[in-house]
Amino acid sequence: MRRERYKWAIMDNGQLKLENQFCFRLYSAARLMMGAYHPYLDPLGITYPQYLVLLVLWEQDKQPVCDIGKRLLLDTNTMTPLLQRMEKAGLITRTRGKEDTRQRIVSLTKQGRALYEQAQHIPEDMRKAVMMPESKMEEFLQMIPLLDQLIEALKKLNA
Amino acid sequence: MRRERYKWAIMDNGQLKLENQFCFRLYSAARLMMGAYHPYLDPLGITYPQYLVLLVLWEQDKQPVCDIGKRLLLDTNTMTPLLQRMEKAGLITRTRGKEDTRQRIVSLTKQGRALYEQAQHIPEDMRKAVMMPESKMEEFLQMIPLLDQLIEALKKLNA
DNA sequence: TTTATTTATATCGCTTGCGACATTAAAATA
DNA sequence: TATTTTAATGTCGCAAGCGATATAAATAAA
Numbered sequence: 006m007r008r009e010r011y012k013w014a015i016m017d018n019g020q021l022k023l024e025n026q027f028c029f030r031l032y033s034a035a036r037l038m039m040g041a042y043h044p045y046l047d048p049l050g051i052t053y054p055q056y057l058v059l060l061v062l063w064e065q066d067k068q069p070v071c072d073i074g075k076r077l078l079l080d081t082n083t084m085t086p087l088l089q090r091m092e093k094a095g096l097i098t099r100t101r102g103k104e105d106t107r108q109r110i111v112s113l114t115k116q117g118r119a120l121y122e123q124a125q126h127i128p129e130d131m132r133k134a135v136m137m138p139e140s141k142m143e144e145f146l147q148m149i150p151l152l153d154q155l156i157e158a159l160k161k162l163n164a
Numbered sequence: 165m166r167r168e169r170y171k172w173a174i175m176d177n178g179q180l181k182l183e184n185q186f187c188f189r190l191y192s193a194a195r196l197m198m199g200a201y202h203p204y205l206d207p208l209g210i211t212y213p214q215y216l217v218l219l220v221l222w223e224q225d226k227q228p229v230c231d232i233g234k235r236l237l238l239d240t241n242t243m244t245p246l247l248q249r250m251e252k253a254g255l256i257t258r259t260r261g262k263e264d265t266r267q268r269i270v271s272l273t274k275q276g277r278a279l280y281e282q283a284q285h286i287p288e289d290m291r292k293a294v295m296m297p298e299s300k301m302e303e304f305l306q307m308i309p310l311l312d313q314l315i316e317a318l319k320k321l322n323a
Numbered sequence: 324t325t326t327a328t329t330t331a332t333a334t335c336g337c338t339t340g341c342g343a344c345a346t347t348a349a350a351a352t353a
Numbered sequence: 354t355a356t357t358t359t360a361a362t363g364t365c366g367c368a369a370g371c372g373a374t375a376t377a378a379a380t381a382a383a
Contacts, residue, residue, distance in 0.1 A: 020287035020288065021219060021222060021280075021283060021284070021286075021287060022219070022223060023216070023219050023220060023223065023235060023236075025287070026216075026219065026287075027197075027304070027305075027307075027308065028194070028197045028198070028201070028212075028290075029216060029219075029236075030307075030308065030311040030312065030315065031190065031193050031194040031197055031311065032194045032197070032198065032212075032216075033236075033237050033315050034190050034194070034311050034314050034315050034318065035187070035190040035191045035193070035194035035195075036194075036237070036340075036341095037237070037315060037318035037319065037321075037322055038187045038190055038191070038314075038318060039187070039191065039340095040318070040322045040341090041318055041321050041322060042187070043342095052368065052369080053187075053191075053369095054368080054369065054370090055368095057182070057185075057188060057191075060180060060181070060182045060185065060188075061182060063180060064181060064182065069331075069332095070331070070332065071330080071331060071332080076182060077182075077188075077192075078192050078195070078196070079369095079370080079371095080370085080371070080372095081331070081332055081333070082332095082333080082334080082335095082370080082371060082372080082373090083369070083370050083371065084332090085332065085333055085334085086333090086334090086368085086369080086370095087368085087369075087370095090368075102331090105330090105331080105378080105379070106377090106378065106379090107330070107331045107332065107377070107378050107379070108330095108331060108332080109331080109332065109333095121180070124180060125180070127180075128179035128180060128184070128185075129179065131187075134321060135314070135317055135318060135321060136314075136317070141313070144310060145186070145310060145314065146186075147306070147310070148186075148189075148307050148310055148311075149186065149189065151303060151304060151306070151307055152189040152190065152193050152307075153189065154300070155193050155196075155197075155294070155295075155304065156189065156192050156193050156196060158294055158295070159193065159196035159197060159199070159200055159294060160196065162196075162200050162293060162294060163196055163199045163200060195370075195371095198370095199371085202372095211338065211339085212339095213338080213339065213340090214338095228361075228362095229361070229362065230360080230361060230362080238339095238340080238341095239340085239341070239342095240361070240362055240363070241340080241341060241342080241343090241362090241363080241364085241365095242339070242340050242341065243362090244362065244363055244364085245338085245339080245340095245363095245364095246338085246339075246340095249338075261361090264348080264349070264360090264361080265347090265348065265349090266347065266348050266349070266360070266361045266362065267361060267362080268361080268362065268363095
């Protein structure tokens with residue numbers, strides 16, 4: 006009994022409590038945020054990761070799998086099945102690279118390109134839905150450079 | 165051509181670019197952060213979500229599934245299989261509730277409790293590994309109240 | 324030019340996460 | 354008490370993620 010209390014005193018400073026877990030907050034916020042996209046992505050028939058792929062392709066069509074993966078920080082073991090599903094859904098095509106025959110060039114179909122118009126309102130709608138008091142916006146945006154720093158540090162760490 | 169440019173001008177203000185996606189940052193940071201836990205969780209033979217369950221049980225043993233789920237913001241369709249795997253791994257037991265026979269009371273096994281000691285160093289190790297310059301710590305911690313606000317807003321939104 | 328190495332993609336297996344739905348028991352209401 | 358509603362758990366199916374591993378093509382090195 007006394008040993009238990011002693012152990013607590015020297016070992017546990019509360020860092021193993023859920024409330025003190027920075028990562029849990031990140032993990033929860035990310036999950037809930039993806040959930041908040043549902044009302045806007047369901048009508049388009051796409052998931053959030055598929056939306057991310059489309060964002061990349063809308064910026065620049067006809068990219069090899071690895072380039073898209075680099076933007077999204079996802080490896081091919083995630084990208085390939087994801088893209089296969091999008092191909093089956095008629096949003097993209099995957100053709101062999103001409104110069105580098107190993108590559109798969111991902112291109113938007115007419116349908117995939119058409120979704121761009123329907124997606125226009127999403128960022129604004131999400132902003133309104135989530136960061137309800139408009140005044141809070143600036144506070145939330147403060148996180149962006151911090152998240153970017155964190156991501157850069159983690160990219161190196163996981164490399 | 166001119167129509168394209170016009171459309172761009174009125175519809176696209178760059179919000180559909182990946183760099184302007186707040187959620188993508190959250191999503192990436194959360195994934196990379198979980199990846200950063202691997203070196204510390206693999207030796208314990210647990211995954212990050214399993215670690216979260218243990219955090220909750222280490223705070224308070226013998227809880228029904230729904231209470232753990234409420235803490236982790238996860239529904240039973242996620243919790244049940246997760247707990248079944250943890251039971252199979254010998255970390256917990258799942259017994260029927262006495263007062264409320266619908267409930268499954270989740271209890272730590274000796275093995276599950278023993279992991280508490282081995283987990284003591286994890287928070288500090290993660291901090292050192294990820295937020296490398298100690299000076300940056302305070303900046304990162306600024307995100308906590310903002311993430312909490314965001315999570316609360318999203319909980320209501322997804323409810 | 325062989326040979327070794329790296330790169331791009333893919334497959335397999337397993338854990339999560341979650342929408343949809345089913346089941347049973349507790350609680351509330353008629 | 355009988356009935357309705359709610360709550361706790363579970364199953365099913367599918368989309369992600371990701372470690373491990375395979376394959377083939379491009380590149381570098383010997």
